[in-house]
Amino acid sequence: MSRRRVLVLAGTSEATELAHRLDGVVEVTSSLAGVTTNPVERPGAIRRGGFGGIDGLTRYLADTSIDAIVDATHPFAAQMPFHAAAAARATGTPLCRLLRDPWRPADGDRWLEVADLPEAARTLVEMGAARVLLAVGRNSLEAFTRCVDHWFLVRSVEPPAVVLPHMEVLRSRGPFTVDAERELLAQHRIDAIVAKNGGGGATEAKLTAARELGLPVILVSRPPQPAGVTTVGTVDHAVAWVEQTLAEA
Numbered sequence: 001m002s003r004r005r006v007l008v009l010a011g012t013s014e015a016t017e018l019a020h021r022l023d024g025v026v027e028v029t030s031s032l033a034g035v036t037t038n039p040v041e042r043p044g045a046i047r048r049g050g051f052g053g054i055d056g057l058t059r060y061l062a063d064t065s066i067d068a069i070v071d072a073t074h075p076f077a078a079q080m081p082f083h084a085a086a087a088a089r090a091t092g093t094p095l096c097r098l099l100r101d102p103w104r105p106a107d108g109d110r111w112l113e114v115a116d117l118p119e120a121a122r123t124l125v126e127m128g129a130a131r132v133l134l135a136v137g138r139n140s141l142e143a144f145t146r147c148v149d150h151w152f153l154v155r156s157v158e159p160p161a162v163v164l165p166h167m168e169v170l171r172s173r174g175p176f177t178v179d180a181e182r183e184l185l186a187q188h189r190i191d192a193i194v195a196k197n198g199g200g201g202a203t204e205a206k207l208t209a210a211r212e213l214g215l216p217v218i219l220v221s222r223p224p225q226p227a228g229v230t231t232v233g234t235v236d237h238a239v240a241w242v243e244q245t246l247a248e249a
Ligand code: NAP
Pocket: 009, 010, 011, 012, 031, 032, 033, 034, 035, 048, 049, 050, 051, 052, 053, 054, 056, 057, 072, 073, 074, 076, 077, 078, 079, 080, 081, 083, 136, 137, 196
């Protein structure tokens, strides 16, 4: 399989791990959206920035003779999975979606599951929490500009794209531990958390700490995924899919 080419659509820890696992087995190219200024290092070729929609990705796949694609973008990446599905179909390139399982509530959790960010903001206003850990990512803050009576601790890897009426910014990248999360919540007297149901271990500790402290969590559900795409939940299964797909090609 040494000359086969695999495109990994990146943006998650699984994408980084997959590049390590495929390195040396195939020619792997990781594609980054280019939104993070200091992305985690990984082996293989790297390209940065958008492809230019479905047409751009279709051209890229044809020009570079990609043999298989693993879409390992974030569960909340709303566009790229649809672009990948359409371009894969147009070029006949095998595609696999690597999508980790969502978090599921455990005993003691006080979750309010909402459909999207505007509903999260409305719920926050209704519940009357005053000091909120907002862990939804730098580009997902717009809906919270209406929350004028709330103080937000906004945690993000990059500087937030929007300024909220009352906010403090905490720039950090997971993984986070339960002890550190418990301390953060106590230190800032947080009385509610808003997060996306991203799943995975790196950012789960805030939910465990919230459960221990009895804090409510407003959890935004995932956007839809394209129909008819082979989907796996782990890097192991993605590696197995690549091996099997390239062996059959
Ligand atoms: P999106 O809505 O699915 O993508 C918007 C546009 O960004 C796409 O149409 C594409 O531009 C470009 N793009 C996205 N992922 C790309 C990739 N891996 N390689 C090249 N271009 C890519 O995604 P998003 O929510 O803006 O997220 C952008 C990146 O951040 C993704 O890679 C995602 O995995 C990561 N991320 C997102 C979240 C989140 O909460 N949304 C959280 C953590 C990480 P063109 O149409 O020009 O090709």
